[in-house]
Amino acid sequence: MTDNGSCYRSKTFRAACKRLGLRQIFTKPYTPRTNGKAERFIQTSLREWAYARAYNTSDERTAELPRWLHRYNWHRPHGSIGSKPPISRLGLTEDNLLRLHS
Structure with a gap:
């Protein structure tokens, strides 16, 4: 989800x-509610991934992104959803969660 820049x-x-297999979603113009979510994600990713530590190279930082995204979506508590990770919103059973989680 991105803004309309x-x-x-x-x-x-x-x-x-398209090359990465991502579906592009835009926030609704002039709607702070959805744009705020995108802005918050960017702020968090900069603080917890991009600038969380000194990387030796851009490639090293890029290699860390999938690990950070996994933690963000599967393990990191989010205050806006009751201190649960985003994956919890999918309503998966424990069996599904264990099978899908790596």
Whole structure:
């Protein structure tokens, strides 16, 4: 989910999303409720991943992103959803969670 900035509406960004198998979703214009979610994610990712420690190279930082995203979605408590991780909102049973989780 991104805001409606020109960089996110560019053909280059759209092609990158397609190449990665991502579905691009835009926030509703002039709706702080949805844009706030995107902004909060960006703020958290900068603080907890991008600038959380000194990386030797950009490639090293990039390699850390999948691990951080996994922790963010599967393990990190989110205050807005009762201190549970986002994956809990899918309503998976414990069996499904164990099978899907790696």
